[in-house]
Amino acid sequence: MTRNPVLRAAVIGTGGIAGAHAAALADLPDRVELAAVADIDSSRAAAFAERFAIPAVYTDAESLFANEALDLVHICTPPRSHAPLAITAMRAGVPALVEKPTALSLAEMDELAAVQATTGVPVLTVFQHRFGAAAVRLRALAESGKLGRPLVATCETLWYRDDSYFEAPWRGRWENEGGGPTMGHGIHQFDLLLSILGPWAEVTAMADRLARPTDTEDVSTALVRFDSGCLATVVNSVISPRETSRLRFDFEHATAEVEHLYGYTAADWRFTPAPGQEHLAQLWTAEAGPDRKGGHALQIEAILDALAAGEPPGVSLAEARRTLELAAATYASAFRGRPVAAGELGPEDPFTRSMDGGAVPWNPIKERSA
Incomplete structure (x- = not known):
């Protein structure tokens, strides 16, 4: 039986909800590695990295994508930055799992869809229920x-x-x-x-x-x-x-x-x-x-299953x-x-x-x- 390679993930933003993402990833060590974290607050990023044993720390998304080969990035920042960061991720070739709301408006959603169509890189939304x-x-x-x-x-x-x-x-x-x-x-x-x-x-x-x-x-x-x-x-x-x-x-x-x-x-x-x-x-x-309690872990597992099978993961931009x-x-x-x-x-x-x-x-x- 061929074993799927361990995927590499990163988290952008270290507020309260980021902990749920990191904990879910930590429970799947045979499937995914939480390789890096980024936050504009360097001390907060360092503390988060220490808490979850994350090897690399960055203070901006651009540096993260320039230095890390990633299979998935979790965007856990305040809502205003969701769409810009998702666009940065798509242009870097990295699928993004974005906390709700994916964007602040339908116009921003349509901008995301246009970039997704150009890059072929998906944006997913956290709708874990x-x-x-x-x-x-x-x-x-x-x-x-x-x-x-x-x-x-x-x-x-x-x-x-x-x-x-x-x-x-x-x-x-x-x-x-x-x-x-x-x-x-x-x-x-x-x-x-x-x-x-x-x-x-x-x-x-x-x-x-x-x-x-x-x-x-x-x-x-x-x-x-x-x-x-x-x-x-x-x-x-x-x-x-x-x-x-x-x-x-x-x-x-x-x-x-x-x-x-x-x-x-x-x-x-x-x-x-x-x-x-x-x-x-x-x-x-x-x-x-x-x-099992419906939460981030179940959606993240479903995403990893889809990525391993080469299938579209959920929740898609169109559904969101x-x-x-x-x-x-x-x-x-x-x-x-x-x-x-x-x-x-x-x-x-x-x-x-x-x-x-x-x-x-x-x-x-x-x-x-x-």
Whole structure:
């Protein structure tokens, strides 16, 4: 049996989420080596390298790519730098796995797509909730038609971030994060929603800044119609003291639902057949896989499997754009006060160029703590 070579990976950015990437890579020593790290803060980069036994340290991406032969780079920096760094990686010939959101606007996503088409190097997005065993199982059952048509769904990201969370100068600003919880928090949940239900057709939404010292919204709500006819509600909040993440899918023949916070196992899911469809419960149980927490490790393993097999890894730029388009349409609907259809936001639309569309109805916060 021929053994696949150990791949070489690097991490750019050493903030909190970078630790999840490095820990996942460290658990796969026979498959991937974390060879280098880059951060503009040299002392922070050095401390991160020591923590994860990383041999090479750089203070900029250009030096990293000039000196390291890499198979994959993990971009874990604040959102504003995601697209520029992904472009740098593609031009260096290195596939990039980018933390959400991939870009701050649909226009940036289209720029990434253009560079990807030219270089042939993929950009992938961290949407790790797609890769949990229960989600993979539900997606397969939905696609098989055994559950019948999807009819109703709910998707709630009800989290809590106090005022001090937004003291970081890049948080809560359109130009740095692209948006509030719709872009930075709930996007994981409604990406999983889309991965199960398929293409969305229309969204009607509201968004507001009710409590936090931000320029962006701190809550949004949306009603989404899918191509299948399914209707879904999507709520994204950072002002909810009892934190939870909930998704529920009502098909003709069964309900599947999950409640968790920042990651789920199969045990967090509940499956309820409709009367007369009790045999589906056995099917759900029979096809259960290992009960591992859905997180970065599962997506990274899936990426390594795809790279080793010469197959396209997920989550592709096209799939990530569909998710980001729902975020853009949520803002456009909320601020324009009308429904927005999928595909309606063309290249010249203000909500394609930026998530706020130049139409935020509240005043920006003028002064902040550093």
